[in-house]
Amino acid sequence: VNAEGSLYPRETETREVKTLDGIWKFRVLPPVNTGCLGAEGPTILMPVPSSYNDVTQNVLIRDHVGLVCYERQFRVPSSWSLSDRRVWLRFSSVSYAANVSLNGYQVGSHKIGHLPFDIDITGVFRHNANNFLTVAVDNTLGNNTIPQGIVEYIRNANSQVHVKQSYTFDFFNYAGIHRSVFLHSTPKIYVDDIKITTNIQGDYGFVSYETTYKGTTNNVQCLVQIYDKNNDQVAHSKECSGSLLIPKANFWWPYLMDSNPGYLYTFKISLINSRKELIDTYYEKIGIRTIEWTNTSIFINEKPLYLRGFGMHEDSDLRGKGWDPVLWVKNFNLLQWVGANAFRTSHYPYAEEIYQLADELGIMIIGECPSVDTDIFGPELLTNHKLALTKMINRDKNHPSVIIWSIANEPRTQKDPADAYFKQIADHVKSLDTSRPITFSTNQQYYSDKAVKHVDVISVNRYLAWYEEPGQLMDVVANLTHDIAKWHKKFNKPVLISEYGSDAITGFHAYPEYVWSEDYQLALLSEHFKAFDQLRPEGFFVGEFIWNFADFNTPQSFTRAGGNKKGIFTRSRQPKSAAHLVRARYNSIAKSE
Numbered sequence: 045v046n047a048e049g050s051l052y053p054r055e056t057e058t059r060e061v062k063t064l065d066g067i068w069k070f071r072v073l074p075p076v077n078t079g080c081l082g083a084e085g086p087t088i089l090m091p092v093p094s095s096y097n098d099v100t101q102n103v104l105i106r107d108h109v110g111l112v113c114y115e116r117q118f119r120v121p122s123s124w125s126l127s128d129r130r131v132w133l134r135f136s137s138v139s140y141a142a143n144v145s146l147n148g149y150q151v152g153s154h155k156i157g158h159l160p161f162d163i164d165i166t167g168v169f170r171h172n173a174n175n176f177l178t179v180a181v182d183n184t185l186g187n188n189t190i191p192q193g194i195v196e197y198i199r200n201a202n203s204q205v206h207v208k209q210s211y212t213f214d215f216f217n218y219a220g221i222h223r224s225v226f227l228h229s230t231p232k233i234y235v236d237d238i239k240i241t242t243n244i245q246g247d248y249g250f251v252s253y254e255t256t257y258k259g260t261t262n263n264v265q266c267l268v269q270i271y272d273k274n275n276d277q278v279a280h281s282k283e284c285s286g287s288l289l290i291p292k293a294n295f296w297w298p299y300l301m302d303s304n305p306g307y308l309y310t311f312k313i314s315l316i317n318s319r320k321e322l323i324d325t326y327y328e329k330i331g332i333r334t335i336e337w338t339n340t341s342i343f344i345n346e347k348p349l350y351l352r353g354f355g356m357h358e359d360s361d362l363r364g365k366g367w368d369p370v371l372w373v374k375n376f377n378l379l380q381w382v383g384a385n386a387f388r389t390s391h392y393p394y395a396e397e398i399y400q401l402a403d404e405l406g407i408m409i410i411g412e413c414p415s416v417d418t419d420i421f422g423p424e425l426l427t428n429h430k431l432a433l434t435k436m437i438n439r440d441k442n443h444p445s446v447i448i449w450s451i452a453n454e455p456r457t458q459k460d461p462a463d464a465y466f467k468q469i470a471d472h473v474k475s476l477d478t479s480r481p482i483t484f485s486t487n488q489q490y491y492s493d494k495a496v497k498h499v500d501v502i503s504v505n506r507y508l509a510w511y512e513e514p515g516q517l518m519d520v521v522a523n524l525t526h527d528i529a530k531w532h533k534k535f536n537k538p539v540l541i542s543e544y545g546s547d548a549i550t551g552f553h554a555y556p557e558y559v560w561s562e563d564y565q566l567a568l569l570s571e572h573f574k575a576f577d578q579l580r581p582e583g584f585f586v587g588e589f590i591w592n593f594a595d596f597n598t599p600q601s602f603t604r605a606g607g608n609k610k611g612i613f614t615r616s617r618q619p620k621s622a623a624h625l626v627r628a629r630y631n632s633i634a635k636s637e
């Protein structure tokens with residue numbers, strides 16, 4: 045792998061992008077094979093992007109553990125063969141691990157699904173001929189993968205053995221080429237990365253930027269220009285790194301806090317050679333806003349924030365975790381309909397296009413790294429966990445929508461080694477980005493958690509009247525207000541609830557309320573709302589996130605009825621009864637802002 049894929053592939057005056065999405069060839073490899081090269085036998089058709097699990101009629105493909113192969117051919121435009129160009133393959137997400145071969149040679153490999161990688165194939169691809177691309181995908185999760193899993197060999201009474209992937213996290217371990225694959229071309233000397241941070245003072249906006257380029261040691265000049273929404277230039281500079289002032293700036297505001305939420309400027313960087321010719325140019329959408337935090341509050345543009353939203357998943361019928369613009373435009377329409385201003389990318393970084401939509405619409409994101417239920421806190425896991433955070437922050441650092449980094453979900457932080465482990469994780473994130481607060485979602489108690497002290501915001505997952513005392517709605521208000529207040533008192537940090545909720549089977553009604561009914565979900569949320577309304581005036585409670593936005597698939601278990609049903613929307617994105625209640629609440633909070 046030649047690059048970590050920090051810049052999204054975009055067409056510009058100097059760059060071209062082709063998609064390799066479409067129908068690829070696919071085969072499942074028997075366990076004796078260690079790679080795709082030389083694999084023989086029939087192939088089937090497989091759409092990209094998509095998880096492969098739910099596309100076929102074959103249970104062995106749905107539940108496969110190990111390697112599969114994706115294959116396709118492509119041609120490269122002859123203009124990309126010129127000596128001053130580079131040609132790249134960009135994989136936006138291959139879960140979990142990928143080995144990429146081109147024309148029979150391995151050209152790249154990558155671990156940690158959910159995050160992109162680029163491969164420079166300039167010297168390797170065939171000009172004026174077909175190129176054969178093979179991607180070996182391995183979905184196996186072990187002790188040191190992020191997230192962790194266990195591979196078991198199950199022996200039946202006839203001594204037949206089959207392999208089983210087990211894991212403790214509560215979403216189906218979908219696999220495949222999950223997001224778009226691009227073939228793209230940049231100049232040989234190219235803009236490699238852009239880092240933006242912003243500040244405000246009165247109605248002034250400040251944009252601090254660092255740009256880096258690769259491909260030459262010669263002196264290259266930069267031209268930086270910032271344009272507003274009307275395409276009028278509002279600032280410019282010849283420095284490759286610096287700070288620009290924008291008078292009367294339009295700040296980036298979250299949805300409904302301002303009549304013009306999600307205002308984006310365009311940051312343009314051009315590289316220019318000594319003959320004053322344009323070498324490369326790239327455009328990045330940026331938002332001008334500040335995030336600050338104290339021991340009680342989070343502020344956006346100096347205004348206190350109250351977050352109202354959901355934990356979500358990348359999940360839908362047939363495509364599993366495959367990126368799907370139809371699904372996500374619908375998701376954002378539902379978020380707006382319900383009056384939400386935020387969501388958490390539980391439990392992994394989502395497709396980049398999702399953050400682009402959030403930037404544009406003013407929906408705030410708690411960006412979570414793919415560490416779920418972290419348990420055995422060894423040095424190799426620590427290295428991989430840090431790497432996942434580096435890649436995530438590298439990819440997502442410029443999105444104004446991302447306001448908090450979540451470094452994990454429900455790690456076993458009651459264990460002693462979690463203390464030193466999370467101190468190192470927190471220090472690592474701070475070494476990469478000091479402009480956002482960090483958190484993780486804890487399901488521990490304020491008296492047992494050993495890691496919360498290392499983060500800025502406490503996010504608590506709580507299942508009162510569901511996993512704890514199912515059916516006992518009458519104790520929710522008293523117990524929840526008591527619990528949340530204790531977290532703040534002990535650690536003196538802002539607190540939010542990052543998960544709460546109950547499963548509800550659509551169309552199942554039971555009154556008086558009974559677990560698993562739509563009526564029970566509605567009543568459970570409404571008891572929580574009472575608790576939140578008591579907590580808010582105390583001044584340290586900064587947000588409420590329902591688990592979950594929509595129903596989603598899980599591994600098979602007798603506690604899951606066709607997957608996790610805690611959505612307030614069904615898996616096909618229709619509202620359950622509770623959605624109407626949430627809509628009334630979230631919109632009325634928005635009006636009071």
Ligand code: GCB
Pocket residue numbers: 213214215391453454487505543591608610
């Ligand atoms: C949790 C997990 C989430 C599960 C949820 C549940 O605490 O963070 O991944 O889906 O509970 O519904 O059990």
